[in-house]
Amino acid sequence: MRGMPECTSVLTESRARALQRVEATLLAPFLRTSSGTHALYLRRAGLLGAALPESANGLGHWTRLDLDGAAWHGSVRALACELPFADDSFALLVASHVLEATPMPAALIAELARVTLPGARVLLCGFTAWHPQAWWLQQRARRAGMPCHLRSALALANLLRAHGFERELMQRQGSSYLLVMRKRRASARILLLTREPRGVLAGRHVPVLPGGTQRAAS
Template sequence: MPQRDQSIYASAPVRRLLDDQTRAMTPDLQRCVGDYALLVGTSAEDASPPALPMLGCWIRMQVEGNRYQGDLLAASDEGLPFIDDAFELVLLQHALEATVMPASLLEEAVRVLAPGGVLAITGVHPMSAWAPWFRWRARGKRLTLNMPLRLMHALQQAGFEIEQARRVGCVLPAGVSAYTISTKLLGGGYVVIARKRRRVVTPLKIRPTPLKVPASGRLSPSTRRSAVI
């Protein structure tokens, strides 16, 4: 009888899925430009972000129970230890599954992402053949499989534009990775990429002020006549 791994994310099938997800999203993330990016993952072994030449510095954190480990340490119930609009790219690599507060982490990711920045989310699809296997292998740990459509709806409500949403990975955990029609429809994982809308600045409308003409009927040389006179 096969034994469950100490960490589901260290298992060979999930590691292959992580590779498939990285390959699927990297072309779209190549356009990201900025000084800082944030990766929130599930283990230090999977803390290698995609190679994006136009991004400066990556900060890596891992979800472990109710805490964040990695480059910075923090409690998950205290939020991410960053100021608003700090990153041009935030990558949640299966992090919404592993955290005990997925809604809070998503809100924090939205908060620390700069307007115009990109949020990328990966995970195991709950409506796939992977779901029963995933729950069995992770028995005893609190893991939440998130429906991509719900994530997309929440992001749209938060002012995001969805740029990519697709199924990736093998149909079965024991399968061999290959990009086929069945993968597009029944792949075990998903990738969602969304861009945060920039803040709209509403220009002030200047109202003309009626000009009072002196009793003499003459104006100073620097005064221009207009239709409001």
């Protein structure tokens, strides 16, 4: 089974299962209150992230990708530095521990921002940078030849804010955190209308709704 040696070399099976339960508890309220057609689930291979439902509150289609080394595997295959989807593709995005696998998270966060719809949520799960098991986890990962870049949820929130996201929630439970960010919707744009010369509207019949009045600017 691909990914299981990675899991057992860094986290014991019992720890991995406990992590899965914690993440499922943190994510559940937001899965129930998110809606849309397509959702994207990204997780680091072997860490046994929370098992997400096939559909939740109208989220009828999940695309799932596992980050294994330098590539994504799952519904599609691609290099780790890019997501092979069009702009504004997903109404919800869940990323579990994938940012811990890259030394430079800014490029991946830019991709997360690109593929999410305006108004969509991004849910990030990871290990907190400050917890009693952080040093142990990093040492185990180093001995296994795996990257393990622990960052604070606040630092990741600031990176997402630079791409037009607002923070909804930052929650910690045990050694894990959940960061919930929402992509701001585009503001209304005012069109620049050209002013017609005086007298152009004079004598012109302009249809109006019942009960309305018809006036021409002078």
